[in-house]
Amino acid sequence: MTQWQGQFIKIDDYRWKIPEDYKSGMRVPGLVYASKGMLESIREEQTPEQVANVAFLPGIVGCSLAMPDIHWGYGFPIGGVAATDTKDGVISPGGVGYDINCGVRLLSTSLNESEVRPRIDQLINALFHNVPSGLGSEGKIRISQKDMNQLMIEGARWAVKRGLGMDEDLDATEEGGCLTGADPSKVSDRAVKRGMPQAGTLGSGNHFLEIQEVKEIFDTQIASVMGITDIGQVLVLIHTGSRGLGHQVCTDHLRTMEQAVASYGIELPDRQLACAPLESREGHDYLGAMACAANYAWANRQCIAHWVRESFCEVLGKSFDRLGMRQIYDVAHNIAKIEEHTVNGRTVKVCVHRKGATRAFPAGHKDTPRRYKEVGQPVLVPGDMGRCSFVAVGTQRAMSETFGSTCHGAGRILSRGAAKRSIRGADIVRELGSRGILVKAGSISALAEEASQAYKDVAEVIDVVHQAGISRKVAVATPIAVIKG
Amino acid sequence: MKEAFEILDHTADIGIIAYGTDFEKLFSNAGLALFSLITDLGSIEEKLHLDLEVRSEDRDSLVVDWLNELIYCFDSKHVLFNRFVIETMTHSALKATCYGEDFDPNKHRIKTGVKAATYHMLRLDRDDNGYKAQIILDI
Numbered sequence: 001m002t003q004w005q006g007q008f009i010k011i012d013d014y015r016w017k018i019p020e021d022y023k024s025g026m027r028v029p030g031l032v033y034a035s036k037g038m039l040e041s042i043r044e045e046q047t048p049e050q051v052a053n054v055a056f057l058p059g060i061v062g063c064s065l066a067m068p069d070i071h072w073g074y075g076f077p078i079g080g081v082a083a084t085d086t087k088d089g090v091i092s093p094g095g096v097g098y099d100i101n102c103g104v105r106l107l108s109t110s111l112n113e114s115e116v117r118p119r120i121d122q123l124i125n126a127l128f129h130n131v132p133s134g135l136g137s138e139g140k141i142r143i144s145q146k147d148m149n150q151l152m153i154e155g156a157r158w159a160v161k162r163g164l165g166m167d168e169d170l171d172a173t174e175e176g177g178c179l180t181g182a183d184p185s186k187v188s189d190r191a192v193k194r195g196m197p198q199a200g201t202l203g204s205g206n207h208f209l210e211i212q213e214v215k216e217i218f219d220t221q222i223a224s225v226m227g228i229t230d231i232g233q234v235l236v237l238i239h240t241g242s243r244g245l246g247h248q249v250c251t252d253h254l255r256t257m258e259q260a261v262a263s264y265g266i267e268l269p270d271r272q273l274a275c276a277p278l279e280s281r282e283g284h285d286y287l288g289a290m291a292c293a294a295n296y297a298w299a300n301r302q303c304i305a306h307w308v309r310e311s312f313c314e315v316l317g318k319s320f321d322r323l324g325m326r327q328i329y330d331v332a333h334n335i336a337k338i339e340e341h342t343v344n345g346r347t348v349k350v351c352v353h354r355k356g357a358t359r360a361f362p363a364g365h366k367d368t369p370r371r372y373k374e375v376g377q378p379v380l381v382p383g384d385m386g387r388c389s390f391v392a393v394g395t396q397r398a399m400s401e402t403f404g405s406t407c408h409g410a411g412r413i414l415s416r417g418a419a420k421r422s423i424r425g426a427d428i429v430r431e432l433g434s435r436g437i438l439v440k441a442g443s444i445s446a447l448a449e450e451a452s453q454a455y456k457d458v459a460e461v462i463d464v465v466h467q468a469g470i471s472r473k474v475a476v477a478t479p480i481a482v483i484k485g
Numbered sequence: 486m487k488e489a490f491e492i493l494d495h496t497a498d499i500g501i502i503a504y505g506t507d508f509e510k511l512f513s514n515a516g517l518a519l520f521s522l523i524t525d526l527g528s529i530e531e532k533l534h535l536d537l538e539v540r541s542e543d544r545d546s547l548v549v550d551w552l553n554e555l556i557y558c559f560d561s562k563h564v565l566f567n568r569f570v571i572e573t574m575t576h577s578a579l580k581a582t583c584y585g586e587d588f589d590p591n592k593h594r595i596k597t598g599v600k601a602a603t604y605h606m607l608r609l610d611r612d613d614n615g616y617k618a619q620i621i622l623d624i
Contacts, residue, residue: 045496072496074605074621098600098623193561204598205624244560247600247623251553254604259542271604415494416597416624446596 004048008032008039014468018052018064025269026055031063033407033468035460038068041413050077053269057082058277059089061343061350065402067357068464069411069456073097075272078356078412081405084278086338086349090266091283092275093257093290095353096336098250100290101297102207102241103332104380105173105305106391108227109312110324111234113213113480117436119315123211124440124481126311131209131304132201133442133485139200141303148196149184155295156330159302169302171369173330174359174377177298179337183288187245188252191289195245195296200303204442204485206450207240209308210382212389212477219474222375222393226328228475235477236312236325237389238304239382241334242297249293253286278351287336294335301330328391329369329378331358333408339367341403352403360394360406360471368394379471383410383458385439385450386432388478390462397469406471407462410455419454420445432482441484450484490518498623499597500606506615508544509571512551512579515618516569519552519602520585522622523559524593529567532586540578545609547577548618552602555583559599563588599624 008016011031016039018030030051034042042048047070054076055064061083070079075094084090116123132139143151151158156170156177170176202209214233217223228235242249257274260266260282266275276282305327309320316323336353343350352359361368361377368377376393383389387410398404414422425447429439441447465471493500501518505511520526539554541547558564566585573580588595600623608619 074498074603074623190557190561194557204595244600247560248557251601255546255550258546258604271607274604412496415496416499417492417494443595 002046004043004046006048014464018048020055023052025267026052028055028060029063030055030066032066032070033464033470034068035464038460038464042070045072047072047077050075051080053273054080054082056268057084057090057092057273057275058266059084061085061348062403065405067407069356069407069409069461071411071413073355075270076353076355079407080355081357081402082353083341083350083403086278086351089278089351090275091278091286091336091351092273092353093250093253093286094272094274095355096250096290097334097355098247099241099334100246100249100293101332102334103297103301103330104382105238105301105330106328106380107236107305107308108324108326108328109234109236112230113232113234116211116234116480120438120481122315123311124438124483126315127209127308128440128483130307130311131483133203133483139198141200143196143199145192148192151199151299152184152187152292152295153182154178156298156302159299159306164306165302169305169327171371172327173298174332177302177330179291179294181287182291182295184292186285186289187249187292191245191248191252194248195243198243198245199296200300201243202240202304202483202485203243204446207485208385209304209483210237210385210479211481212237212479215388215476215478217475219472222474225372225375226378226391226474227326228391234480236308237380237382238301238308240300240304242293243300245296246293249289253289256282256285290336294332298330329380331380333358339403342400350403352405354405356408357405358408359404360398361404362394362396362399365399376472379406381407381409381458381462384452384455385479385482385484386437386452387458388476390458390473391475392462392466392471392473395469395472398471402470406465410458410461412454413456414454416449419451420448423448423451423453437479438481439484447484489514490521492518492522493619495621498621500619500621503618504615508574508616511616511618512548512571512574513569515548515552515620516555516566516583519555519599519622520566522597523599524565524595526567528593529565529585531568531584533564534582534584535564537581537583542577544576545607547579548609548620549602549604549607551579552620556599556601565593597624
């Protein structure tokens with residue numbers, strides 16, 4: 001792949017601009033959050049070109065934004081944020097991605113790692129047994145087409161109503177675990193057929209379930225509101241999305257939008273950016289279907305969280321209440337949301353596309369959950385399995401600069417093929433084992449694709465968003481045990 | 486004669502380049518490339534066949550839709566294919582018979598989960614040796 005030849009204009013140490021005149025057709029400038037050191041790797045591929053291409057979208061306001069974990073995607077870069085005016089702007093399924101509402105959920109416990117390590121083999125086996133994972137795996141819950149429609153409308157609440165979790169979990173979930181406007185009639189039979197058997201499954205690829213220990217607390221006051229109080233405290237992180245349902249919704253609606261582009265006379269530099277006006281039949285249909293997939297993902301993580309709690313109770317012989325297994329938060333990493341933001345001093349209703357980016361609302365915002373009203377909405381940023389994951393909070397600066405958004409993870413630097421050529425899955429298991437990290441995976445060879453070397457160091461990513469002021473880091477945790485699908 | 490297909494590295498995802506002396510061969514090889522990513526082609530036996538029909542807007546979209554149809558078959562019906570016969574084909578539609586067997590976790594090692602075929606960097610080219618198609622897959 002050829003290097004990107006354009007120029008970044010330095011705004012400060014963490015902000016780099018791609019001016020509007022870089023390319024004819026850009027409606028707004030591009031803005032990349034990165035350290036100087038990161039720019040070199042960002043430049044190695046055509047990622048900045050994709051940031052510029054997103055600036056072509058009709059109705060885009062502010063800047064075409066890129067978070068420091070940015071990497072090359074298809075059409076949109078991964079780590080990209082774009083807000084379009086609901087009056088004259090478009091919605092683009094590529095700006096959400098195939099894994100709609102791929103996201104993470106973090107549970108706290110009152111356990112110390114010293115209590116968990118002696119039982120770690122049993123725990124990981126119980127989790128592996130109770131949470132279906134891997135390719136071709138099917139869920140433990142059998143659902144009918146009618147159930148499926150309810151699930152797509154209600155999201156996480158669907159699972160809670162069936163005894164899989166509690167109301168408190170919903171309060172600690174973005175959107176309460178349910179995006180409004182879900183319209184199952186806009187989800188194809190094919191999408192439902194792919195999704196039905198996969199409800200309540202972790203999946204494969206970069207999806208995982210991790211038992212972690214808190215390594216460092218940067219802000220004790222905010223951390224204590226989240227229930228993170230001690231070094232060595234055990235947390236559980238769940239990372240998965242909307243499985244085949246979301247993939248098919250994206251495929252179906254991209255196809256419709258492909259045709260819409262021509263009929264609405266929209267000119268785009270990349271077919272994968274296909275879009276339609278928010279105020280159009282195609283736009284409404286996609287929003288209705290996307291909400292269904294997002295809700296499916298929330299229900300999915302809700303079911304899995306419940307089985308995680310059950311597994312802990314089973315192995316440790318205590319109720320999950322006594323184990324202190326509260327939900328800290330659940331965030332979406334791939335989603336489009338209708339939100340109100342201030343642009344050039346004016347309040348506008350926009351559609352914020354977050355593709356590999358996290359909502360980061362500040363303290364006091366109406367959509368920041370009550371429990372976090374004083375400190376800001378929790379932001380969960382997983383790293384690769386060999387390093388660490390961060391907990392942060394949203395800030396006012398994110399609100400005014402990035403439509404209340406921040407980074408979502410480490411960001412790939414090596415292709416899966418290159419990772420596989422440079423390291424073997426079995427070596428990873430051994431190496432992590434020597435550092436006290438237990439790994440259990442459906443496919444050992446596929447593990448190599450997710451090796452630490454394939455990713456940027458998430459600590460550098462977090463440092464940029466913290467220094468730039470678009471989030472504030474709260475705590476960091478390292479893995480004790482990992483389940484990979 | 487070039488090989489049937491190649492696998493292409495892409496940072497976030499993975500790509501395939503399929504070759505064919507004619508479009509029928511090209512599409513059949515693109516299908517093979519897809520299933521070579523999912524499992525070892527050699528582990529698939531020919532025990533069943535499925536007739537598929539795909540309609541699209543143009544030839545470029547047709548190759549994307551064809552692969553998405555195959556991904557859908559694997560994901561919803563759990564069928565693996567290792568041979569494709571393109572029965573009829575126009576610039577925007579095709580009928581194919583696909584040969585393979587049901588996925589068996591004890592027999593087939595699944596290598597990669599493929600979410601979708603994308604339009605990103607999609608290319609259909611012709612040279613002296615025939616046709617070439619490049620498709621990026623989201624995995």
